[in-house]
Amino acid sequence: MASVVFEQIYKRYGTVTAVKNLSLEVRDCEFMVLVGPSGCGKTTALRMIAGLEEITEGRIKIGDKVVNDIEPRDRDIAMVFQNYALYPHMSVYDNMAFGLKIRRMPKSEIDARLAEAAKQLGIDQYLHRRPKELSGGQRQRVALGRAIVREPQVFLMDEPLSNLDAKLRVQTRAELIKLHRRLGITTIYVTHDQVEAMTMGDRIAVMKDGVLQQCDSPMEIYRKPVNLFVAGFIGTPSMNFLPGTVTESIDGELVVDVKAFTFDIPAEHKERVAGMKGRKVILGMRPADMFDASLKNPVGVSARNCLTALVDVVEPMGDIVTAYLKVGDAGVCEVDLVATLDGQTGAKSGAKMSVLVDVSRSHLFDAETEEAIY
Amino acid sequence: MASVVFEQIYKRYGTVTAVKNLSLEVRDCEFMVLVGPSGCGKTTALRMIAGLEEITEGRIKIGDKVVNDIEPRDRDIAMVFQNYALYPHMSVYDNMAFGLKIRRMPKSEIDARLAEAAKQLGIDQYLHRRPKELSGGQRQRVALGRAIVREPQVFLMDEPLSNLDAKLRVQTRAELIKLHRRLGITTIYVTHDQVEAMTMGDRIAVMKDGVLQQCDSPMEIYRKPVNLFVAGFIGTPSMNFLPGTVTESIDGELVVDVKAFTFDIPAEHKERVAGMKGRKVILGMRPADMFDASLKNPVGVSARNCLTALVDVVEPMGDIVTAYLKVGDAGVCEVDLVATLDGQTGAKSGAKMSVLVDVSRSHLFDAETEEAIY
Amino acid sequence: MSERINKSPIGPVAALVIGSIAMLLPLGWMLLTSLKTFPEVLAYPPVWWPAHPQWNNYIEAFRQFHFAGYLRNSLFLVALNVTGTLVSCTMAAYAFAFLEWRHKNILFGLLLSSMMLPGQVTVIPLFQLYVKLHWINTYWPLTIPSWLGCNVFGIFLLRQFFLTIPKDYLNAARIDGASEWLILRKVIIPMASPALLTVGVFTFVGSWNDLWGPLIFLHDERLYTLPVGLMNFIGMAGTAEGTPWHLMMAVATTMMLPIVMLFFFAQKSFIEGIATAGIKE
Amino acid sequence: RDSRVASPRELTWMLPSDLDRPLYEGILRDFAQAHPEIPIKPVWVTPGQYQVKLRTLLAANQAPDIFRCGDVWVANMLPFLHDITPLVERDAQQIDLDDIYPEVRAASCYKCRYYFIPSWYNVSLLYYNKKLFDERGVAYPRADWTWDNYIQAARKLTYRRPNGDQIWGSDMTTGWWGEWLIYVRQSGGDLFDPSVERCTLDSPSAVRGLEFYFDRMSQYHVVAPLGFSPPNGFAGGKIAMLPGGHVGSWVTYNKLPNLDWDIQVMPRGPFSQKGGEIAMDSWGISKTCNNPEAAWTLIKFITSKDGIRRQVLDGHLSIRRSVSAELKQQLTSRRPANRDASYRALQFGQRIPQSPDFIELAIDIVQPEVDLMLQGRQSPKQAAHKAAAAANQFMKVLGRSRSKG
Amino acid sequence: METREKKWFWTMAAPAVTGFVFFVLGPMLYSLFLSFTKFDVVSPPVWIGTGNYSYLLHDDPAFWPSVRVTLIFTAVSVPLALIIALIVALLLNTNVRGIGVFRTIYYLPSLLPSVASGVLWVWVFDPNVGLFNSLLRLIGIQGPGWTSSVVWALPALIIMSLWGFGGSMVIFLAGLQGVSRSLYEAASLDGAGPWEKFVHVTIPQISPVIFFNLTTGLIGAMKVFDNAYVFGAASGAGPGGPARATLFYVLNLYQKAFNYFHMGLGSAMAWLLFIAIMVLTAINFLLAKRWVHQAN
Ligand SMILES: Nc1ncnc2c1ncn2[C@@H]1O[C@H](COP(=O)(O)OP(=O)(O)OP(=O)(O)O)[C@@H](O)[C@H]1O
Ligand SMILES: Nc1ncnc2c1ncn2[C@@H]1O[C@H](COP(=O)(O)OP(=O)(O)OP(=O)(O)O)[C@@H](O)[C@H]1O
Ligand SMILES: [Mg+2]
Ligand SMILES: [Mg+2]
Secondary structure, eight states, X not given: OOOEEEEEEEEEETTEEEEEEEEEEEOTTOEEEEEOSTTSSHHHHHHHHHTSSOOSEEEEEETTEEOTTSOGGGSOEEEEOTTTTOOTTSOHHHHHHHHHHHTTOOXXXXXXXXXXXXXXXXXXXXXXXXXXXXXXXXXXXXXXHHHHHTOOSEEEEESTXXXXXXXXXXXXXXXXXXXXXXXXOEEXXXXXXXXXXXXXXXXXXXXETTEEEEEEOHHHHHHSOSBHHHHHHSSSSOOEEEEEEEEEOTTSOEEEEOSSOEEEOOGGGHHHHTTOTTOEEEEEXXXXXXXXXXXXXXXXXXXXXXXXXXXXXXXXXXXXXXXXXEESOTTTSOEEEEEEEETTOOOOTTOEEEEEEOGGGOEEEETTTOBBOO | OOOEEEEEEEEEETTEEEEEEEEEEEOTTOEEEEEOSTTSSHHHHHHXXXXXXXXXXXXXXXXXXXXXXXXXXXXXXXXXOTTTTOOTTSOHHXXXXXHHHHTTOOHHHHHHHHHHHHHHHTOGGGTTSOGGGSOHXXXXXXXXXXXXXXXOSEEEEESTTXXXXXXXXXXXXXXXXXXXXXXXXXXXXXXXXXXXXXXXXSEEEEEETTEEEEEEOHHHXXXXXXXXXXXXXXXXXXXXXXXXXXXXXXXXXXXXXXXXXXXXXXGGGHHHHTTOTTOEEEEEEOGGGXXXXXXXXXXXXXXXXXXXXXXXXXXXXXXXXXXXXEESOTTTSOEEEEEEEETTOOOOTTOEEEEEXXXXXXXXXXXXXXXXXX | OOSOTXXXXXXXXXXXXHHXXXXXXXXXXXXXXXXXXXXXXXXXXXXXXXXXXXXXXXXHHHHHTTHHHHHHHHHHHHHHHHHHHHHHHHHHHHHXXXXXXXXXXXHHHHHHHTTSSOHXXXXXXXXXXXXXXXXXXXXXXXXXXXXXXOOHHHHHHHHHHHHTSOHHHHHHHHHHTOOHHHIIIIIIHHHTHHHHHHHXXXXXXXXXXXXXXXXXXXXXXXXXXXXXXXXXXXXXXXXXXXXXHHHHHHHHHHHHHHHHHHHHHHHHHHHHHHHHHOOOO | OGGGSOOTTXXXXXXXXXXXXXXXXXXXXXXXXXXXXXXXXXXXXXXXXXXXXXXXXXXXXXXXXXXXXXXXXXXXXXXXXXXXXXXXXXXXXXXXXXXXXXXXXXXXXXXXXXXXXXXXEEEOEEEEEHHHHHHHTOOOOOTTOBHHHHHHHHHHHOEEOTTSOEEEEEOOOOSSTTTHHHHHHHTTOOSBOTTSSSBOTTSHHHHHHHHHHHHHHHTSOOBOOTTOOOTTGXXXXXXXXXXXXXXXXXXXXXXXXTOOEEEEOOOXXXXXXXXXXXXXXXXXXXXXXXXXXXXXXXXXXXXXXXXXXXXXXXXXXXXXXXXXXXXXXXXXXXXXXXXXXXHHGGGGEEOOOOOTTHHIIIIXXXXXXXXXXXXXXXXXXXXXXXXXXXXXXXXXXXXXXXXXX | OHHHHXXXXXXXXXXXXXXXIIIIIHHHHHHHHHXXXXXXXXXXXXXXXXXXXXXXXIIOTTHHHHHHHHHHHHHHHHHHHHHHHHHHHHHHOSOOTTHHHHHHHHHHHHHSOHHHHHHHHHHXXXXXXXXXXXXXXXXXOOOOOGGGOTTTHHHHHHHHHHTTTHHHHHHHHHHHHTSOHHHHHHHHHTTOOHHHHIIIIIHHHTHHHHHHHHHHHXXXXXXXXXXXXXXXHHHSSOTTOSTTTTOOHHHHHHIIIIISOOHHHHHHHXXXXXXXXXXXXXXXXXXXXXXXXXXX
């Protein structure tokens, strides 16, 4: 087990800079998720740890050792590839044993390790099959098994779940977490799916265009995104963004005016906004922080911020309903909002409804820098 | 616009029966979703409508016409394929115009139709690009556009969203619904993703092993699944299933005994269960119908059915947390449960917690026939 | 081999350079010989480098051996064969890849097994057949077979390539109202261009270099192609003046040029064509 | 393209496209002037492929009206040849048969019938490079040379020049019967018995001939080791003597200004001087020709005195005594100076066995054994015995049944 | 629908099937018939039963030598060409700048008309002034008289045919490009060096391509004609010479059928070859089950 440290890492391909000035410490035994949209440099970062890409600038340390010039085979890491990269011509057993055989481990020990890993992963009855004779989920487990038996210092995983179907993905997610808990091996996990990131990571590193945006625990990132990008990227459906201005209300309080209506500024943030009058801002509001006013009010939500909205589309999802709403005068200052409402809502596509907003959970961003104000 | 009717359709490939005795009416202008696990025959059913597979037995009618022996080109349908099947060597314009040119439509009319469709779909600025120069979402829209301009009687879509990433999928879902509402063309939509089925369909037809299980509106299917399969398939995370027996409690009431504990039978279903004492059953409980007892009780949930559980894994997802629980004595009658709890829950992996169950929403299935009792 | 392709590998490149010198040596010898005078050709010990490059040899070769006429004939045949092969093989490959008929795999196997057939098995009966058809000393025997899909390897390669094209493209076009012809022309052919190029190159080379066919079926010198023309030169070897090596090398060099150019420019798509077709039995 | 097939009235004439091409093009031009009523369409083919082409055309029933038909092939092609005996007899006066060297005339008959008329003949001669003889001070070959004289001269002529050039006393013809058959015959043997039903190469005298053929390389070292013969052989100027050379080479030898060459009859063997080969280069008419009369006109034109004269002037050997006499003066300045030797050699000449299987037997059955002998893999005696056994087996199983069938 | 596709199938396949029937199947069967006859082109074929076959197997002095030459050639040149082609393909399988030039250079010789390359090589092998012996002389060795030596003529032909390994090389190259890079990456993380990667990833992954090249190479070697024919003609050794050292099977067949018009005999030889190739290919396919990794 070891920590992994990026020190001002750059990676350039010709004129493209895939990773820019990345500094990040993955602690010993931590499960770190690198997340970001496609092309943001996650895979590149991961492959630099593995030694599959050269580092253009900066240093990477595994444990205390700078690994820039160490061959992949000597870094004591294991990687799970997106397409698993199982050797198609070898049996499951041989796939898993390959790395050990090459390192000249005695056969008895290989068998012991394999037996244990296969049992843990529930693939012991497939050991003699070829990868193509396995289902997607089983293959995924073999890929994992191949990594586990090596007992490496660091696990690297590049979107290992993306080839699984939705149900299996959810299930495997939980298994991976359990596995990590049991083995306690430092793991760096790449995904573009923020749900995976949120549910799996001890900490999440959000990247965009090769630049690290924020690295923190999932809840912290969800609740306190440092900028517009992170706020929009994490959480599904995405946070609603309403461009507006900080203005003074009739009663002298600072409020956010988003044309269609105005929002209060939560008491605990008033201080920070003081003096920002006239500043162009973007108000952020998570779909889950809006409620059907006709149902019982959730505790602590002031009834003050209530909007009338036209329901555009309703997507029922069992106990929850996603409603696509239009607020404000059509053509003048109409705004689209998404809200996840309780399944008991009577919202019907085409009808009007009242929506209660939990302003205490709203976010505010500087329209220019896109940094969070609160 | 036309209805589509399956009349006792069979499809056999050699010894494999892909579709068994399917009778289903898709009403004019309806958005019907065919859903089911991989290999259940959805695609086969769809392709029989398109005329891409021969019908082994039975009749398919589009409108009033039996189409069994009509060529695909003469069925007046349009299809959106999973991988879009956009011709890579043609521009977006040519892709969309292909079907019209073949039907020798005058160029002026083609241009008019294309312009309108492209505007609707927001792809008007890409008309001269090749498919590979488009993002996944844009491609998806071109595929849709190609279907729309044909103005067919029926749209067939085979997992059109499965190649999009999570965010885009959610967004496109809503767009498709709006499109359907605007055009009002009968649409048959195949997916294996129950979330898509739930959110999009006017009605959902759930299939398994070539056999239609249930066809009804999404809410009806979610709330009143007709059998164990449908109950488990619809809803995420899946419904918890607890095998048990109908027994009599000390106070003479019939209850469901699942070893680790017993569940009350909701008042409105008591009648149905009467006389079933001793019957092997399976109790179903949706993760969303379980609550953290330490938070404020939801209205109307009796405090009577409260369990003590060991928290195994916690997956935070913003405002909601998925908790994997273990209930009962380890090794003896331990049961795994999944619950989606409010984000404010204090549940920690490894700790104990009290879980409240909304028994009024529980389901009961005959263990043998797997049919729903209530 | 190496996953770090961007690291320039000195060792392999050096090996490549040495190897290509070995490959080129005979060709260089050929080129140099084609520029020598006749005495230089015969000089012993050999003269490596011509004192005054005799570009005239090329003109001489052209003049003396009806080169222009052979060239025209070769080009004519190559053009016919390449077109014919592409048309007939594409059609057959389309049928075998996309259209269903119960016994098509047996038929395809039969077709493939004819690749094992030595051409000499059939040449005698073929000759009889062509006699009956009055095709001897005409271009029919050298062109009609290629228009009738007798390039089985071409069919094989194209079919393998077509199998990698998702069937949904065809289905989409069928639903759009296209006939199979139209699908082949407007959908499949544009998508299969690397494979078509590969088959085209193979056919070009095969037809350009074909010695056997013209040798057997043509008698009139005016119909001869370049390889047979070159055989003419060798025929001169019996006469005392000796083989006009320098002129022969000039002809050989000229014969090679079009093919070198063809491959150099088509090289990438050519290999891609083979790669995507995937050689699997 | 079918338009290239001759129109019915046109006569097709199949010609080898070799160095004689300009000659025949001239003949064609003149014939067109002399006989505008007989259009001729020449079909030029690769010389090396002439026989194969001709055979396939014969098989295809598309035979050219006039084609080359040496005596080597006549037995083989008899079924396709027009018997021109009546024409020859009718026009005996005009063609003046008596003017033709008697040996040539005799060799032009097959079983006493005429199937072709020769335009020139080949006879085995000893060719020598005067410059090399002068360089070593060796006397030129004489008509009464024996094998021994030849060997002695060759030994003297085999030497290395100060500049390193290797000069060889003699050349050796490999790959076909051309040279060894002469020695076999000169030592009293032959390849076949007269009826060509049995191979007699294993007779002691025949073996003797083979030995002489081989010893020049293995014993006397007057011939370059196998494969190391200087480039272009005799024409290359590094070989002093070429026994058994072909008169067809005159044309090309004369195009090499530095080659000062002459001829002599072949040296005499232990049994006789007779043994050289006479071969005809002649023209025959196809049986399928629908206007043999016109074809006959062309052949007469080619072999007329005028025709022969122009061929002789082009470097060929005359078949007509009158032409030889007439041009004698004019040709003295030309090589070979000792042109008479070529006429004299006729009396030492012999035809190859008249059997349809001869070529296949000689090339495919016998020659490989001779090759092995030259490689030093077997003695001449072994080679002769093995070749004879194989040839007899061939004739027993395939050849004889074929010639009868 | 099936009838519709069937109709289209036959429409599309019609030219090829017609060609197959008329130019392959028909002639094949006819030549089978001819192989039991005596046929000299001039007169009609005469049925002689298995006479041709028994002559070939028992009496023909050229048959077994030609089989021997062909087998030696096959056994030596096919594996050698395969190994060289694979090594070169491995070297060429990079994206270094200018790699196209190298690919062209290595592929070029196989594109050369066999007439041209035959002529060229006879010249290269010329004992006195040829390139080969000139080079050998530079290092002080007197080379053999290649084309006229029973010992060296076949090796010379083998060297000449090896020069044209480019055909299998491009196919190897294509195969190598199809090997997923992530397999190599996985292997290097597993601790494999270049050799282990070659043995455990490259070889199994391209085994279908190796098999393809092996099969076509064997078939091609058994059918060698052009090179041998031109070689014999240009070197002056005569077809198959010297002493049948380069008398390849098909060359022998050609001589019999087209030089001497033993068409029946030629047909019999052709059929024996066809059967031999089929047997060899069948064995090859059977053995392949043990070592060829099937992709799907
Ligand atoms: N070998 C390469 N050559 C040039 N550019 C590259 C190369 N590999 C990656 N890039 C570029 O670097 C950037 C980062 O790529 P990377 O694969 O790390 O993205 P990613 O975050 O993993 O995306 P995804 O989610 O799509 O896998 C992209 O813009 C990509 O185009
Ligand atoms: N051409 C065919 N030949 C034989 N069996 C087939 C064929 N096509 C489909 N099947 C079988 O028919 C069954 C239904 O296949 P179908 O493609 O309709 O499933 P599906 O519900 O669309 O699954 P998925 O979600 O994986 O696309 C499967 O068992 C499949 O294996
Ligand atoms: Mg990536
Ligand atoms: Mg499907």
